[in-house]
Amino acid sequence: MTKVSMKVNGKPVSGEVEGRTLLVSFLRDTLGLTGTHVGCDTSQCGACVVHVDGQAVKSCTMFAAEAEGCEVTTIEGMANADGSLSTIQQAFQDHHGLQCGFCTPGMVMSAAALLAGTPKPTEAEIRHYLEGNICRCTGYHNIVKAILAASGQDVSDIGGDAIAAE
Amino acid sequence: MYAFEIDRPTTLDAAVTALGQEEAQALGGGQTLIPALKQRLASPARLVSLTGIDDLKGICVADDGALCIGAATSHATVAAEAAATYPALADLAAHIGDPAVRNRGTIGGSLANNDPSACYPAAVLASRAMIRTNTREIAADDYFEGMFATALEEGEIITEVRFPLPEQAAYVKFAQPASRFALVGVFVARFADGVRVAVTGASEDGVFRWTEAEAALSDDFRPEAVAGLSVDPEGMIGDLHGSPDYRAHLIRVLTGRAVAAAAA
Numbered sequence: 001m002t003k004v005s006m007k008v009n010g011k012p013v014s015g016e017v018e019g020r021t022l023l024v025s026f027l028r029d030t031l032g033l034t035g036t037h038v039g040c041d042t043s044q045c046g047a048c049v050v051h052v053d054g055q056a057v058k059s060c061t062m063f064a065a066e067a068e069g070c071e072v073t074t075i076e077g078m079a080n081a082d083g084s085l086s087t088i089q090q091a092f093q094d095h096h097g098l099q100c101g102f103c104t105p106g107m108v109m110s111a112a113a114l115l116a117g118t119p120k121p122t123e124a125e126i127r128h129y130l131e132g133n134i135c136r137c138t139g140y141h142n143i144v145k146a147i148l149a150a151s152g153q154d155v156s157d158i159g160g161d162a163i164a165a166e
Numbered sequence: 167m168y169a170f171e172i173d174r175p176t177t178l179d180a181a182v183t184a185l186g187q188e189e190a191q192a193l194g195g196g197q198t199l200i201p202a203l204k205q206r207l208a209s210p211a212r213l214v215s216l217t218g219i220d221d222l223k224g225i226c227v228a229d230d231g232a233l234c235i236g237a238a239t240s241h242a243t244v245a246a247e248a249a250a251t252y253p254a255l256a257d258l259a260a261h262i263g264d265p266a267v268r269n270r271g272t273i274g275g276s277l278a279n280n281d282p283s284a285c286y287p288a289a290v291l292a293s294r295a296m297i298r299t300n301t302r303e304i305a306a307d308d309y310f311e312g313m314f315a316t317a318l319e320e321g322e323i324i325t326e327v328r329f330p331l332p333e334q335a336a337y338v339k340f341a342q343p344a345s346r347f348a349l350v351g352v353f354v355a356r357f358a359d360g361v362r363v364a365v366t367g368a369s370e371d372g373v374f375r376w377t378e379a380e381a382a383l384s385d386d387f388r389p390e391a392v393a394g395l396s397v398d399p400e401g402m403i404g405d406l407h408g409s410p411d412y413r414a415h416l417i418r419v420l421t422g423r424a425v426a427a428a429a430a
Contacts (some may be wrong), residue, residue, distance in 0.1 A: 019169065020170060020203070041204065043201050043267070044195065056265055057269075057270050058266045061200045063196070063200070065174060066215055066217065068174065102372045113265065129265055131264040131346065132265060132267060159396065
């Protein structure tokens with residue numbers, strides 16, 4: 001066991017980990033931050049996406065020891081300081097961007113990473129960026145719509161005929 | 167996963183020393199190795215993480231004009247920072263896996279692993295790139311030795327990859343939609359003294375050069391130049407995603423598309 005220290009959602013944390021302890025296990029089991037989900041455990045689904053030093057990564061495919069000294073942000077760190085939902089989270093609620101909700105933490109973290117680098121993405125850019133996030137409810141259209149809305153863009157022509165034409 | 171120790175050296179020398187220990191294995195971005203460990207396909211006693219070594223990261227242009235990429239540079243960084251110098255390579259990097267994979271996966275890790283369906287080996291082979299390690303330089307033509315096999319010795323660490331810049335180049339892949347690996351991928355690079363065509367995803371021997379197409383394209387750099395050629399399906403990969411015949415067919419089609427994209 002070795003000691004690992006990092007900042008998670010702005011707070012310094014540390015704990016004892018094995019070499020094989022995944023970052024997601026450290027977040028969920030050691031820190032109790034169970035908002036980050038493990039969907040597939042095979043690097044496919046993206047439910048476990050968190051930000052490490054500002055970059056979206058799959059926390060099931062990174063060891064906790066590799067995050068030593070890093071700044072980690074999880075879904076628990078996404079709400080506004082007063083506890084209200086962030087713009088992206090609110091957009092997911094407003095546009096029904098979640099059904100069962102299991103993929104949502106990863107979707108929100110990926111969306112936040114996308115918008116940080118591309119503040120006004122096109123619908124195609126959003127769909128390309130979400131390649132690594134799988135929604136088993138297949139709620140993609142409303143997820144894309146929510147992210148477009150969160151970026152301040154018009155979503156009135158998203159859905160309906162536009163979706164049927166794809 | 168079986169248990170192992172993990173080292174995070176910050177210098178190349180420390181990494182070389184750490185890799186000299188019993189049953190030690192290098193860890194790049196881990197986007198292939200960690201899934202393999204989970205399946206217990208690998209069981210090292212010790213992993214030596216190379217991503218904490220700043221000297222192995224970054225992109226620069228050498229005096230001779232070659233693009234130099236540190237082995238621990240992520241795909242996302244190559245996609246962003248090589249776009250102006252070598253757009254075909256940046257475009258390849260921008261379509262490996264998905265964004266989260268690109269933020270962790272490294273060029274050195276991809277080349278050391280030499281997955282038969284990985285994208286980078288095609289770029290390295292077509293571009294006549296030079297692979298630098300902690301002990302020597304290995305030409306691309308001498309580096310790839312078949313599926314998951316390379317010229318690397320035990321404990322040898324890739325430090326940098328140097329890409330001579332072609333006059334025109336493009337990479338086109340037919341992505342397997344679930345894994346996002348290349349079902350077949352073709353990298354075409356046109357240099358002043360000839361064209362090179364490297365194919366990934368197709369052969370049971372890993373990445374290879376399609377020399378017949380190289381000869382035809384060196385005379386006439388148009389998609390039509392390869393339209394009459396065919397690839398022998400013997401030795402091509404056959405699996406539930408595509409038969410050897412299908413892959414052989416894709417090689418010609420994608421080579422034509424890559425030439426068209428390079429010339430555009």
